[in-house]
Amino acid sequence: MKRIAHISDLHFGCTNPEVVDGLVAELNADRPDLIIASGDFTMRSRRAEYVQARAFLDRLVSPWIGVPGNHDIAYFALPTRFFRPFRRYRRFIDARTEPTFVDDEIGVVCLNTVRxxxxxxxxxxxxxxxxxxxxxxxxxxxxxxNVFRIVVGHHPFIAPPWNAKARRVGRADTALAAFQRQRVGLTLAGHLHRHYSRFVEGSDVRTDACDAASGHRLLAVQAGSATSTRLRGMEPNAYNRIVVENGAATVTVRLWNGTAWEDAALTPEGL
Structure with missing residues (x-):
């Protein structure tokens, strides 16, 4: 069994310090086997924001792996955005933008979806x-x-249930077909600041590229914003607690109630 914490859209530079401290305390008390961060460590890719993000990561006792988000490249310094977009990310977060993690139970491939x-x-x-x-x-x-395969990106691989025509990451259908061929069990992403999850269906995938995917179930999971004050709809700050066991993943959404983290109630969309 492996226990994973999936956090996303931290947006340092636009965070609630109480939520940040609460998340550090929660993760350090829970001690997941791996923390996965699916992008947007900063709000505007400013140096001070990266310093805050690095300080947050240094407070965590569990190992972590992550990918950049679109907020992690320069918004206003156009030469930097075009020619050295990940300079600060590589300096403060990770020299790699597409790291890999593998042990005796899980394998994680990270994809940089930012352009x-x-x-x-x-x-x-x-x-x-x-x-x-x-x-x-x-x-x-x-x-x-034997390892349970996980793919991580920042942008959604599937559309949200409230907008089936919403834009997904470009070439999502081709990517999902490849993931299914390789028996990926879970994709993790963020960007929209709202949680949703469902199994990938035929309409999500390029069927002409999916010849080896027959019968395999792939669960796509999105995370809300873990610490940002830029919330969407009525969803508070949130992250996903994931347990991988016997070839399957169980996802529990953890919500900030104003003073502490608690399990979300199940909804018709379910987990």
């Missing part, structure tokens, strides 16, 4: 390249057969 430019001018939206997907599939294939 510093976009043809449609909306560079806040993410995209995967064909080369990234191919490399990810090769990394997944190299894991031992």
């Amino acid at each position: 510093s430019w976009a043809w449609d001018a909306d560079w806040s939206q993410g995209r995967l390249s064909h080369d990234q997907i191919a490399r990810a599939e090769a990394r997944l294939a190299a894991f031992p057969d």
